Every structure is written in C-alpha cells, then in structure tokens.
Amino acid sequence: MEEVRSSTAWVSTHSSHVTVDFSGIEKVAETMKNTLPKVEWDFEGIHYFDNGPLTVQYLLVLDTLNFCFWPDEDLSYDHLASGLKATLESDKTAFDADRLQKYTGPQLRKMLNWPRPLPLEDERVRLLHEVGLELERSFGGKASKLVESCDKSAAKLVTLIASHFPGFRDHTVYKGHQIFLYKRAQIFAADLWGAFKGQGYGDFEDISSITIFADYIVPAVLQQLGVLRYSSSVASIIKKNTEITSGSDEEVELRACSVYAVEQMKDLISKKTGKQVLSVELDLWLWAFGIKCPSLQHHRTLSIYY
Numbered sequence: 026m027e028e029v030r031s032s033t034a035w036v037s038t039h040s041s042h043v044t045v046d047f048s049g050i051e052k053v054a055e056t057m058k059n060t061l062p063k064v065e066w067d068f069e070g071i072h073y074f075d076n077g078p079l080t081v082q083y084l085l086v087l088d089t090l091n092f093c094f095w096p097d098e099d100l101s102y103d104h105l106a107s108g109l110k111a112t113l114e115s116d117k118t119a120f121d122a123d124r125l126q127k128y129t130g131p132q133l134r135k136m137l138n139w140p141r142p143l144p145l146e147d148e149r150v151r152l153l154h155e156v157g158l159e160l161e162r163s164f165g166g167k168a169s170k171l172v173e174s175c176d177k178s179a180a181k182l183v184t185l186i187a188s189h190f191p192g193f194r195d196h197t198v199y200k201g202h203q204i205f206l207y208k209r210a211q212i213f214a215a216d217l218w219g220a221f222k223g224q225g226y227g228d229f230e231d232i233s234s235i236t237i238f239a240d241y242i243v244p245a246v247l248q249q250l251g252v253l254r255y256s257s258s259v260a261s262i263i264k265k266n267t268e269i270t271s272g273s274d275e276e277v278e279l280r281a282c283s284v285y286a287v288e289q290m291k292d293l294i295s296k297k298t299g300k301q302v303l304s305v306e307l308d309l310w311l312w313a314f315g316i317k318c319p320s321l322q323h324h325r326t327l328s329i330y331y
C-alpha cells in the first residue's frame with residue numbers, strides 16, 4: 026500500500042484543481058480527538074454473512090461490482106449489497122465460479138431486482154466473468170482460497186487481487202507519474218476485516234496499511250468538512266453535474282487528494298489521542314456521513330473502479 030500512499034501524496038503536491046487544507050484537517054482532528062468515530066460494518070443491515078467461505082465469495086462478487094451507481098439516480102450501493110444477499114440466500118451456488126462466468130445483463134438485473142439496464146452493465150457482466158474464470162483457474166473456484174494464501178496480510182491480498190484480476194487494477198498516469206488508488210481491491214480487504222471482525226478470513230496483521238477507498242462520496246464529504254478545497258472550475262463542474270472524464274487531472278486530484286488528506290488526518294488524530302486510528306475506520310465514518318446527506322453533490326465519472 027506504500028505505492029498508494031506515496032503516489033497520492035505526490036499528486037497532492039502537484040495538484041492544480043484540488044487543494045488539501047491543513048487547517049481543515051486540524052479542525053476535524055480536534056473535534057474527533059475526544060470521541061473517536063466508530064461506525065459498525067454493515068450498519069445498514071444489508072450484507073450477507075454466515076461466518077464462512079461463502080461470505081468471502083459474496084464479498085468478492087460484491088466488490089467486483091461495487092462501482093458507478095450514480096448514472097441511475099434511484100440506484101445505490103444498497104441495492105447491490107442486498108440484491109446479491111437475497112440471491113445467495115435463495116441459491117447457495119449462485120456465486121460458484123462456473124456460474125459467475127455465464128451471467129448475462131438481464132440476469133444480473135434480476136439479482137438486483139432492477140427494472141432497467143444497470144449503469145455500465147456490459148462492463149459489470151464482463152468483470153463477473155473475469156472473476157469467475159480466474160477464480161476457477163488459480164484458486165479452485167474459491168475466493169476463500171485466495172484470501173487464505175495471503176498469510177494474514179491485507180497488502181498481499183490487494184497485490185494478489187490486482188495481479189490476477191485486471192478489472193481491479195485501479196491505477197492511472199498523472200503528469201507522467203503512475204498513481205495507485207486500488208479502491209475496490211482495498212475495500213474487499215476492509216470488508217473482510219469488518220464482516221469477520223478481524224478474525225478468521227478477516228484477520229489481517231497489517232490492516233493499518235490500507236488507505237481510504239477513493240470513491241465519489243468521500244471527496245464530497247471532505248470538501249464539505251473544509252478538508253478539500255476546489256478550484257472554481259471544479260466547483261462549477263460538480264455543481265452543474267457535468268461529467269468529469271476518467272483519468273483527467275481533475276478526477277485524479279479529487280481521488281488522490283482525498284486519500285492523502287485522510288492519511289494526514291489519521292496521523293494527526295493518532296498523535297492527539299495517543300491511540301492508533303485506522304484509515305478504514307475513518308473511511309467508514311466519512312462514507313456513512315456522506316450517504317446520509319442526499320443533497321451532497323459529488324463528482325460524476327464513468328468508471329469501473331469506484
């Protein structure tokens with residue numbers, strides 16, 4: 026995860042559209058130092074959990090499809106998590122590797138109980154097939170085997186996922202430099218850790234190495250908190266709901282500066298309280314805060330990564 030940390034820090038020192046405001050970080054850290062935010066994983070009660078390998082399979086499928094809900098204004102992450110849960114509850118073999126390779130768009134819609142095509146539906150289907158095929162080829166069809174081969178290291182898991190599944194390779198080039206974000210790969214590790222409460226398949230000795238998951242909700246929350254400042258052009262693009270191209274300087278800055286800002290915030294809170302705070306915990310708090318504010322405007326990028 027060092028690559029995520031160092032490359033996002035590089036963006037923050039070269040950015041032109043998004044600025045990290047250290048006085049904003051200081052204010053948030055000050056308000057958090059007495060009551061450290063604690064949001065329970067699955068606070069919504071929408072995820073499948075049976076404390077076993079099927080949960081691992083569910084979480085991998087979930088995070089394979091965990092991106093880009095905003096083009097359909099009625100669709101959200103909740104529909105994905107609960108739709109996949111219902112699917113698995115009615116058919117325990119639904120996410121077997123051979124079946125993942127065969128799903129069609131209309132079948133995926135049916136799983137989510139969604140009446141119309143999903144955003145980037147063809148990509149979603151392609152990514153499901155990719156995961157099914159590679160799980161079968163390298164891990165006996167089981168996501169649990171993939172996790173078991175990581176020796177309790179979240180960083181190893183992220184690297185392994187990125188090396189086996191091209192759809193998880195969330196990196197880009199910014200001003201000539203390669204920038205790593207790994208949003209869906211990291212959130213998979215975090216979901217395991219959260220769901221299994223740091224035990225069994227969620228036991229990672231290096232969970233502190235994970236950064237936040239740069240999506241479209243967290244940057245908006247950070248801006249609202251005064252931690253990120255936008256140029257007038259980015260502010261106006263977001264206000265007007267204009268799309269931001271994937272890989273553009275603006276998009277990379279929004280995501281990378283969010284990661285960097287929360288790393289700074291985490292260090293400051295840890296220093297002020299003398300307790301180790303995890304980026305995963307800050308992420309869940311920020312995200313949960315964001316989805317409770319429907320009026321919060323976020324950037325819109327068509328992307329398979331978040």
Ligand SMILES: Nc1nc2c(c(CN[C@H]3C=C[C@H](O)[C@@H]3O)cn2[C@@H]2O[C@H](COP(=O)(O)O)[C@@H](O)[C@H]2O)c(=O)[nH]1
Pocket residue numbers: 065066067068069091092093094095100101102103216219237238239240241242243308309312316331
């Ligand atoms: N940074 C960050 N981004 C997250 C999540 C989650 C869900 N994590 C689960 C894990 C345990 C909890 O109980 C949560 O349920 C989804 N997202 C992202 O949000 C966006 C969807 O937004 P909307 O269109 O409004 O539904 C989309 O980019 C999606 O990828 C998170 O935790 N952190």
